[in-house]
Each structure stands twice: as C-alpha cells, then as structure tokens.
Amino acid sequence: MALIKSVFTAIFDLAYFVLKGSVAYARKKGVKVGEHCRIYIKSWGSEPFLVSIGDHVTVTSGVKFITHDGSTCLVKNAEGQRYQRFAPIQVGSHVFIGVNTIVMPGVTIGSNVVIGAGSVVIKDIPDDSVAVGAPAKVVSSFADFQTKIKDTCVSDAELVGISDYQQRVQRAIELQNAKQAAQQHHF
Incomplete structure (x- = not known):
C-alpha cells in the first residue's frame, strides 16, 4: 500500500510540475517564492518550508538547498538518541544561482548577487556581490560584474x-x- 501511495504521489507531483510550472510547484512544496522568478529544479529536499526566495531570482538546474545537517545523527546522547540540526536558507532579490550550486543550512544570500556554477555556499553572501568556488568566496562587486557584462x-x-x-x-x-x-x- 505504501508503494502505491508513493508512486501515486510521484505521478501527481510530476503532473503538477508540468502543468503548473516550477514556481507553482515550489510554492506547493512550501518554498516561499517571490515574483518573477525562474526556477529550473524540482527537488527541494526534506524541508522546503525552510527555503525563502526573493523576487527576480534564477535557480538553475542542479542547485541543491540543504536545510539540515544529517551528520549529526552520528552523535548520540546517553540514551542513544541522536541530535538534529535544521536551519533556514534565505535568498534575496535579483539573484542568479549557477548550475550545480549547493547552498548549505543557515545561509543567507543577499540581493543583487551572482553565485557561480558549482559553488558550495557555506556562509552568508552579502548584497551586491559575485561569489564563486567551493567554498564560495566573494570575488567581485555586482557593479563591476554589470560593467563587465555591458562591455563584453x-x-x-x-x-x-x-x-x-x-x-x-x-x-x-x-x-x-x-x-x-x-x-x-x-x-
């Protein structure tokens, strides 16, 4: 019975995603999504309700939002019960998150930000910046990025x-x- 329910849920989710679009699907899952966003992922992890995205945000394919730390299960108290850590992720407005980026628990990405492809964002990224790498580091201001784009x-x-x-x-x-x-x- 559980298998049938799981298959039905997967089919319903896929149909919803195809018919309503990725932004509506993200909102259905519990993600807080602003206006005029472009989202190219379907998977929101186990706590989509902990992800908040501003206006005019692009989330490209392969991006992962990680809202919990599964490694904490290795630490147990005297009764053998595991510890858990959850933390929300907040993304500002006018943000581009490049292909295959991983955003870790508790991170805030500011507004007017570009995150380069393949980055691993482990700490907050301030407004008006460009960050790349693993771990992601700020490498440029957004103003310098704009100038480069306009010139090239x-x-x-x-x-x-x-x-x-x-x-x-x-x-x-x-x-x-x-x-x-x-x-x-x-x-």
Whole structure:
C-alpha cells in the first residue's frame, strides 16, 4: 500500500510540475517564492518550508538547498538518541544561482548577487556581490560584474528582428567577438 501511495504521489507531483510550472510547484512544496522568478529544479529536499526566495531570482538546474545537517545523527546522547540540526536558507532579490550550486543550512544570500556554477555556499553572501568556488568566496562587486557584462556581452536591443534562436545565438557570438577585438585594440 505504501508503494502505491508513493508512486501515486510521484505521478501527481510530476503532473503538477508540468502543468503548473516550477514556481507553482515550489510554492506547493512550501518554498516561499517571490515574483518573477525562474526556477529550473524540482527537488527541494526534506524541508522546503525552510527555503525563502526573493523576487527576480534564477535557480538553475542542479542547485541543491540543504536545510539540515544529517551528520549529526552520528552523535548520540546517553540514551542513544541522536541530535538534529535544521536551519533556514534565505535568498534575496535579483539573484542568479549557477548550475550545480549547493547552498548549505543557515545561509543567507543577499540581493543583487551572482553565485557561480558549482559553488558550495557555506556562509552568508552579502548584497551586491559575485561569489564563486567551493567554498564560495566573494570575488567581485555586482557593479563591476554589470560593467563587465555591458562591455563584453550583447544586449537584446542588438538582436532585434532576429526571431530564429540559432541565428540569434550566431549573431550574438559575432557581436561578442567584435567587442572583444575592439577591447584588445584599446590596450
């Protein structure tokens, strides 16, 4: 009976995810999600109600939010009962969390933050910063990141009128290469 219930729940969850979308699914699971978020994960761990996400946040594929410390089960009191540690995770607004990032219990990620792909966030990341690595460390201000993006990347305005995705990507690469070549001539 438990197996049937488990299979039914999995099918229902998948259907909900597909029909309603990832943000609605996250909210259904108990995650507090702000407005205009892009979420590319389905798994929220065992305590999704401990995760809070602000507005305009992108959570890319493979991101894990860890809200408990399972290793505490190795420590027992005199009666043989284990210890437990749970801690909420808070993500501010205007945040990008890169592919395969792990966010550990009790972490707060500020607003206007980029977390690089594959990072392991073990401590708070302040507002207006870019953090990368394992463990994640602040490597840049968000303002410097914005300047770099504006100098090296292509805006949507530069791709107006190109509706075919592959053509947009090819044109973006051409324009990026031209910007890079122009910058090399200035140095």
